[in-house]
Amino acid sequence: MTAYEINQAHAIREEEALRALFEPTHDLAVRKCLPALGPHAREFIRRSPFVCIGTQDGKGRADVSPRGDPAGFVQVLDARTLAIPDRPGNNRLDTLANILANPSVGLLFMIPGFDDTLRINGRATLTRDPALLDTMAVDNRRPKLAIIIDIAEVFFHCAKAFRRAGLWNPAHHQPRSDMPSLVKMILDDIGEPPVAEGEQRVKDAELEEDYRRTMY
Structure with a gap:
């Protein structure tokens, strides 16, 4: 396969040039971004068995990691704080090491059958608090640590991407x-x-x- 090269004449380098390509966003899309969890966001998280965590290392290299467990595995500690158990994986520790280098994170919550998603941006901290980890045990196996999310932004994302993909449609x-x-x-x-x-x-x-043997 021949390596692709960007035609620099068509590359977009500035936000002004980017926004010139699109109509202004509507008012609701701006106002829906909130600094804390409302009742619907809390219920969405309670129902969600799956979340993707986006992180970056100290050099700005990006990574996205899936996390899954029974619905409600992400705990709502208060209106501005979440806790995510870290289950056994391949021990690359990409997400965890990135958080230590750069605590800014983005979360995308999904619910099977829902085309809408919930997005949360914030800052992450790793904790070994035994009192918290005890509440996250499955089959008497407690996670080694949890990811604490200090929420900065919360908003619901529309269904267009999932409907275009037909993600939950068995025919697809x-x-x-x-x-x-x-x-x-x-x-x-x-x-x-x-x-x-x-x-x-x-x-x-x-x-x-x-x-x-190692799921939990």
């Missing part, structure tokens, strides 16, 4: 078998030589066992 679902397993894709991408089908099944089963 694709068979997982259309692509290789996660293990095979990673091994292919890092240049590992192909393995026999039986050995590949063993590797895939090992990943599933790891999921079972």
Whole structure:
């Protein structure tokens, strides 16, 4: 594949040039941004089993990480504060290390079947407070830490992106078998030589066992 190069004559470098391409936003889109959680935002978080966390490291390199648990796993501590348990992962610690370098974060909450989403921006802190972590235990396994979010902005996001994608529409679902397993894709991408089908099944089963053993 030939490397893509941006035509600099068409690149947008200034906000003034950007905004000239669009109509002014309507008043409600401006006023909907609030500094604290209202009752509907609280209920949305209570129902949500999934949130994406956007972070940046000290050099401005961006990352987005998915977090999922039973609905309501993100705790509302007060109108300006959330707590997110950190469950076992791959120990890359991208999100957590980024928070230490740059505490600004963006959250996107989703609810299966809802085309609307909830966006929250704020600043994050990591805590090992045992009293808080005790309330986040699942199957008697307590997380090692929690992410505390000091809320700066809260607003609901419209349904256009999800409706264009048909994300929850079963007619748009694709068979997982259309692509290789996660293990095979990673091994292919890092240049590992192909393995026999039986050995590949063993590797895939090992990943599933790891999921079972370390989910919490």
